[in-house]
Amino acid sequence: MRVISLFLAALLSVALGIGGMLLSSHGAQAQQAAAGSSTSTPEAGHSPSSGLSQSDIAKMLPATDMGANAARQNNPHLPPINDSAATPFDAAPIPANPLAPNADAIGAKTCVACHAQENMQASHSLHVASFRAGAANSGPQAACESCHGPGSEHAKNPTAPGSIIAFTHDAKTPPQVQAGVCLSCHAGGARQHWIGSIHQNRGLSCTDCHNPMARLSPEGVLAKSSINEVCATCHQDIRAKFNRRSHMPLPEGQMACTDCHNPHGSITKPLLKTDTVNETCYTCHAEKRGPFLFEHAPVRANCLNCHDVHGSNQQTLLVAPIPMLCQQCHTMTLHPNDLQTPAGLGNGPHPDERLIGRGCLTCHSNIHGSNNPSGPKFHK
C-alpha cells in the first residue's frame, strides 16, 4: 500500500511539474518579456504615468542625473560610453514595484538629495561601491533604483508606505518581492535552490542577513560583523551548543556556519552544501570516508546517529556517554549488555575497561570502519 502511495505521489509530482512546465513555458516567456519591458530605463521612452513629471521633480528636487549619459557623450575628456564593453551592472534592471506600479525612475541624484548620509555609507559598502565601479562607463543613473525600484512616487510622497521598494522591518514590500529584487542579479549558483528552501518558506528576506547599505562587515555585505553573528540572530540555541565541552572550532573563529550550510538553499532539509550529512562531514574528515573492508552500519548510514555536530558534553561530539551510546544497539550476548555502574570506574571496586576512559573504543578503536582482515569487530 505504501509503495503504491509513494508511486502515486511521485507520479503526481512529476506530472504536475512537467505539466506546469509545458503549460507555462509560453506564459513564462511572456512574463519575462513583460518584465523586460517594464524594467527598461527611461531612455527607452517610457512616459511618466504617475502624474509627477520630470519638471515637477525638477522644481522640488535637484536636477536628476537621468541625462548623465548625454552629458558624458558631450564631454571630450571621457571615453564615449558606446566604446566600452557593457558590464553586468549596466544591465541591472530597475525592478517593478507592485505597490507603486505607475512609478517612474528618477535617478540617483534625486534620491541623494534627501538620503545624503545613506549615500555616503552605501557608497563605501562593497555592494554599491562595486555597483558604481562596474557602471562607471555608463553613468550612475540606475544605482539606487536598481534595488529600490522607480522612485517618483516616493519622491512625490516620501512617507507613503510602499511607494518605494524597501527592505526593512516597517516596509510594506513583501519579503518575496524583496528577495526577487536581489535574485534579479544574484540568481543561480549558490542561490539556485532559494525557492522552496526553509529560509524562503519562513519568510526571510535577503536583508535579514545582509545589509548592502553599509560596510558592517569587510566581506559578504552582512547585516552584522560576521557570518556566525548573523546566524545567531535567530539560531541562538545552536550557537550556544558550540560552547559545550566538545565542539568544532567555531567559537574559536576558525569555522563559520556556512562552512557546512548554505543559507541560500540547498536540496537538503538542513541546507547542507552536499547531498547528504555524511558527504558534508567527509569533506573535512576524509579519512572517515573509506570505504572500509568492514563497515559499521550506523556510521555509514549517518554520522548524526552518534554525533551531535553542533556541540556535546561528551567526548568527540557523542550524543550520549559511552558505553550507553553503544548499548542502545549492542545487546549482544556476553560482554556488551551488562549494566555498568560506578563499580566499574577507575576508583570503583571493579575497574572495568568497558567504562574507563574511552570505554568501548579502547578495544573497538576503529569504530568508523576497519581495513584490516582481522577487523570485523573494529579491534584492528
Added chain:
Amino acid sequence: MLALTGNRTTPTALALGLLLGLFGTPDALAGDTSGTMRVGDMQFGNALDLRGWTPMLHPADPDGMSYLHAGMLRTPTGALYPYPPMVDAGTPMGQGDWTYDGVLEFGYLHIGGDRNAEYFRQYADWRSGAVLGLFALNFNNRKTGAYVEFRGSHLSGDDQFYRLRGGRYGSYRIEAFYRDMPHTVSTNAYPIWNGVGTTDLTLPAPLVAGASTPAQVAAASAAAPRRTIGLTRTREGLSYEGVLYRNWIGSAAITNEKRTGTRLWGGSMFFNYPFPDDGGILETVRPIDFRTTDINLSVRNVGKLWHFLATYNGSFFRNHKDHLNFESPFALHNVAGAPQVADIKDGQFSLEPDNDYHNVRLDLSRELKWNGQFTVAGAWGTMRQNDALLPPTTCTGTGGIYIAPTADYTFQCANWNTTAALSQRSANARIDTGLLDARVTFQPTPAFGWHAGLRWYREDNKTRYLAYNPLTGQYGYISENGSQGSVVPGETGIFDPTNPLYWSSDVAIHNVPFGYTDSIFELGSDWQFGRKTSLGVTYTYDHNQPKYRERKRVDEQRIKFDWVSRDVIGATVRLSWEFARRDGDKYNYDPYEQFFSESLPGFVDPATGLPAYTVADMRKYDLSDRTESKARAIVTYPWGESATLSATFYGNRDQYDALIGRQNTSTTGTTLQWDWQPTPATTMNAYLGAESSRMGISNVNDADGPDNGAIFGTPGQTNPNLGGPLYPYANQWWEFDRESNRNAGLSFSHDFGRARADISYNYTGSSGHVGYNYATIGALAYRDPAGVAAANAGFPDNTYRTNTLDLGLSFRVNRNVGVRLYGRYETGAFSDWHYAGLDNTLSYDHRLYTDKGGQLHYSVSLVGIMLNLKL
C-alpha cells in the same frame, strides 16, 4: 578525468593547469561567488579575533545611517542593524584611480596560570610572546572595480592564516590562502611507549613485551612524562571564479590539507575484566599524517528562464601512516590452566586507507508560470579505495592453546602473518552513490502557493571480501592479535569445517556491504493571511530501504506546520510544529547469518545449540518504530527605538517502540537575548540560555553466570526472546542520560571619544547525570556486595563549566595610531566519571591508560598590548 596514477600521486598539477587555463578570461558577467556552495574555508579567524577582521571595523559613525531619522532601521524580522562605521575612503595612490587602506595590529601577549588547560587551548595555540593580531591591506580601483586584498594573522606557528584575494567586481576573483588550525586533544597524557607519533610503539626498558608485571607497568606509567596529544591542520588553497563566455561562469578551486600530530587510540589484547592478571587493555597513541586534496569545479549559466549548474567535486585522501604497531607489556595466560605455548605480545591496527572520491552533479531550474520554478538535480558519486591489506596478524611462532593432542587449539602464526593468508591482497572497496532530486514550486497568487518534491538517493556498496585463508583452508581471522584464542580455547576467530575444534565457531567470514535507497516525497502549501501572516503545511513521506539491516523497509510520514507573523504585538513570531511517525516491515533481529560461518557448509551446531546472537526484542534506534514531535518558536520583538528582545523556545519528544534499545529522547530549551544600542557610541547585550535533555534506553544482561540465570552455553540459550532463559526479565535494566545546560552572557562597549571600552562576560555550565534502574541485581556487571553497593551509589554527575571575562581598552593616539589593551580571565571546571581515579593511577592490573582527562579546575589569565597602525 582526474584519475590518479598510483596511490601517492596528487592531482595538483592537473588542477593548477585547469586554474591557469581559466585565468585571463574577459570581463563580463559574474553574479557573485560560489563560496556558499563549497564546504569549508568561509571563515578566517582565531581565538584572539574571532571575526578575523575586527581591527578593520571602524568606530560607528556618530551621524548614524540617516539624517532623516534617528537610530537605526531594523531587518525585516525586526532585529536592529548595527550603526554603520565611519567611512574610510582610503588613501589615493598617486594620480590614478587606485586607493588603498590597511591596518597593522601587533603586540605582545602574556599567558598566565594554567596555560596548558585542555579546554582553554582546545583550538587555540595560546603562547606568550609577540603576535601579529592582523595585517590587512586593501587596494581598490574605484573606476574599474579591480581590487587586491590581503589579510593575515599569526598567534603562533600553529595558529595563523594568510589570505590574498584579487579580482574585479563583476568579472573574476582569484584567491589564495594558507592557514593553520590547531586541535589539542589532551594536555594531560602520559604515554609510556617510545615512538609516539610514529607507526611503531615500543616499550621502554625495563619493560619487556609480553613479560612485564602490572607493577612494572604501573611504575613505568608513573614515571612517564606529561605530554600533549593533538594535531594541526595546515590548509592551502587556490581558487578562481569568473566569466568563461557570455553568461557562462566558471569556478575552480583546489585545497590541500596536511594534518599532522597524534590522537589517543586503543589496543586490545583481550579482556581483563573477567580474567584478573590476564589480557591486555591499552590506551595507545596513534599518529596522524594525512594529506587531503580537494578539487571543486563548477560552471553555471543563469538565463532569464533557465538556470544551469554543473559541479565536480573530487577529494583525494592520503594517509602516510596507514598502520600502527604496538607492543603490549602484559603476559597472557590461558584459562584452561594448560602451560602457555603462545607468545602474543604485538598488536597492530590498520589505520585509514587512502581513498578517492568523485562527485558530478547537474542542477537545472526553469522559471514557470504562476511564479513557479521547476528544479531537477542529478548526481553520481563514487568513493573508492584499494589499499594493500595487512596480514591478519603480526605474531610469530605459535598462537593459541595446547591442552591435549585432541584439544590442540594452537595455530601457526606463519600461516597467518603474511598476505598469502588472504583471499585478496587489496581492499578493492567501492561505494557508488546516485541522486535525483526534483521539485516544483508555484505561487499563483500572493496569498497561495504550493510545492512538491521528490528525492531519490542510493548508496550502493560494491565491496566484497571473503575471510578465507588459502594456506590453511580455514575461514575467519585472528581475533585481537591472537590474544583471544590464546586466553580462551577455541576463540581464535577461525572456522574450519574439517576440524571438530573449530567447526562450531561462528565467526565473521564476509564483510557486510551496507547500503540504502532513500525516496522522499514532499507536498506542501503556503497561505498568506493579510500582509504579515502566513501559514505553511508540508507533508513528507520518507521511504528508506536499507540493505543488510534489520529491516528492509522503513517508512516515515511527517507533517509540519509553519506559522509566521510579523505583527504579534509588534513582534515577529515564527512557530513550527511537526509530527512524524515511523514504521516499517518486520524487524529481523539477526539479519547477519549469511555473513557468519554458520551459513557455510560444514558448520556444526554446538551440542547445546548456537546461543542467540542478540535479544529479539531489541530495536535499533535508526530503524525502530518511532513517534516524534518537534516544536520551535522564534520571537523577535523590537523594544522601543533602540533595543531588541529575542527569544527561542524549542522542544522535541521522541518515543521509540522498543522494549530493548533506545526508548525515548526529549529536549526542552529556551534562549533570551536583549540587544541595546541607544547611540552609535554604546552597545549592550545580555543573553540567557537553558536547555535540558533526556535519553532513555533499556537493555538486558544475558544469563552469564549461575547468579543471574545460568552459565553461558546452557541448553535453552538459543532462545532469543526477552523473558527466555538467556535474556530473563530479571536481568533487564533501564538507563537514562539527563543533561542540563545553562549559558549566560553580558557584553558592553562604549566609545568615550578617544578611548573605547569593551567588556564581556560569558558563562557556560553543563551538568550530566546518568541514572539507571534494574529489575534485579542480575542485570549488573558486578553482583558481589561491593559491586551492588557501588551500583546503589549511582554515577557522580559530569560537569563542564567555564567563566570568561574579557576586558578591552582602546586608545586612539592620533588618526593613524591606536593602542589596545586586552585582558582575559578564564576559569573552568570539568569532571567526567570516565576519568575517575585516573589522576591517581593510569594502571589497573592488565589495563594501561594514557590520558588523565581534562583538568578538574583551571584558571588562566591573558593580558596583551597591541599597537594598531592605520596604513
